[in-house]
Structure formats: C-alpha cells, structure tokens
Amino acid sequence: MSIAEAAAETGLTTHTPRYYERDGLMLASVDRSTAGHRRYSDRDLTWIEMITRLRSTGMPIRDVRRYAALVRAGVGNEAERLDLLKAHRQRVEDQLAEVTSHLRAIDHKIGLYEGQVERTS
Amino acid sequence: MSIAEAAAETGLTTHTPRYYERDGLMLASVDRSTAGHRRYSDRDLTWIEMITRLRSTGMPIRDVRRYAALVRAGVGNEAERLDLLKAHRQRVEDQLAEVTSHLRAIDHKIGLYEGQVERTS
C-alpha cells in the first residue's frame, strides 16, 4: 500500500505518516519499494490508527513515542504499557468531565438567549 | 480587585488576562487605579470565567473575539450570539463523541493488557 493510499485509508495527509516515522512514532521502519517508496503493511495501518486514537484523545506526541518504544521493545513490559494507557485514560476522563461541565454552563446561556430571541421576534 | 487577585480567582496567570485584553477579548477596557494598575470588577471576572468556559471547550480565540464583539455591540444581536454558541455546542458535542469512541477503543486495549499482565504475574 502506497503512502497516498495509506493516507486516504487513515484520513491523514501524506505528510503526517512521514512526520510520524521521522519522529520515532512507528514500530519499525516502513518497507520500501525498489524505487524507495514507502509500502505500508496492514500492521503499519493498524498502528497508525492506534496513533490516531491516542492523538485525538489528546496524548502528546512525546507520550505516543514512549508508548511506541515500549511496544517496540517487545514482550515483557506489558505492565508499563498498561500504566501509560491507564494514566492517559484517567486524564481523558477528567478532561471529558471538565468539558462536559463547561458545556452545561454554555447550554444554560443558550437557554437564556433562546428565551430572549423568542420574546423579541 | 488587582490583576494578581483576579488571576488567582480565575485560575489563570497574570499574563493571560493581559493577553486577553490586548487581543480584544474583553467587553470593555478594564478600570485602572491612579497608578495605572488594572482593577477588575465583578463583571470583568464573570466575563473572564465565560472566556475560560469557551476556551476550555475548544473555542478558538478568534471566535471568542467575535462573540465578545457581539456582546459589546449591546442589545439587538442576541440571535447572532445564539447562532455562534449553538454552532460551538454542536462542535463540542461532535468532539466529545469522537473522543469517547476513541477512548472506548483504548479501553479495550487496556482490557487486553490487564488480562495479559494478570496471567504473567
């Protein structure tokens, strides 16, 4: 699978997987065609999707890199990976709670404006 | 209320309310003491809290500025403010749904590791 196809598949631009690779986020260096073009395997794709999940829940690149290093190191550090993911989950949940509570306050404001606009029109 | 007190009250550093004011996010220029120091009123505080709610739900500074401009313009544009807030709410809800779904996938992964760590130990 070419980089263009991989990008389309994962909803990224071609720049982003190149950047991820350069930044040490991939599990192994991606295969190359005879022309030196990247060839993405299913495993690469699955991993990029994992990166996407971590990133879009707000994990910093540097933590994704640490997690990738653990997975790369192979069997034996599952407890460490678990700690990393659980800490991340906790942060995401806290964040969700905060956003939700602020959203409720904004909703209240929306309610006030709705009443006002209704009466005015 | 001094800027230091206002910052403490809102959980910001003193830099941030200055920055907000410079960037046109306040409703009016903040009062000054004879020494030229900022004096924050209750209204200022309440507004900064509103900014915080909008910001921490992901509204870009530029949109906060547009909203502030509408409030500053006074009575008559409530419908426009409502549109802005409702559009924001929609984006936040979409975002929450996305994060939540990615979090579920990460949770699944955590479950796998938990089983593995359990069996290993």
Next chain:
DNA sequence: TCTTGACTTGGAGCGCACTCGAAGTCGTTG
C-alpha cells in the same frame, strides 16, 4: 529619602504538531 514590590508596556520567544517547499529520483507511458 530610599527601597521594595506590585504593577505597566511592547515586543520577543516558545512548544506543539503539523505543513510546506525545493530539489532530486524512479518507473511507466506515449
């Protein structure tokens, strides 16, 4: 009167995560 400390301003700097540009290479197609 001198010092201290809390503030002021304008502008520069920073960290993050991409995103883009320039110049070059390769394999296919007409």
Next chain:
DNA sequence: CAACGACTTCGAGTGCGCTCCAAGTCAAGA
C-alpha cells in the same frame, strides 16, 4: 527517449495560544 507523476529527503515555515523579558512607573513602608 522524453515527459510525467508519484514519490523521496531535509529543512524551513506556519498557526495557535500563551509565556516571558526588559525597562520603566508608582505608592507605601522603614
């Protein structure tokens, strides 16, 4: 064999939202 298009690399640039710095001002206390 020339042109094209999809890729390559490395480094620079971008946008966002602060965050910090330097130099200066002011009021109050010793």
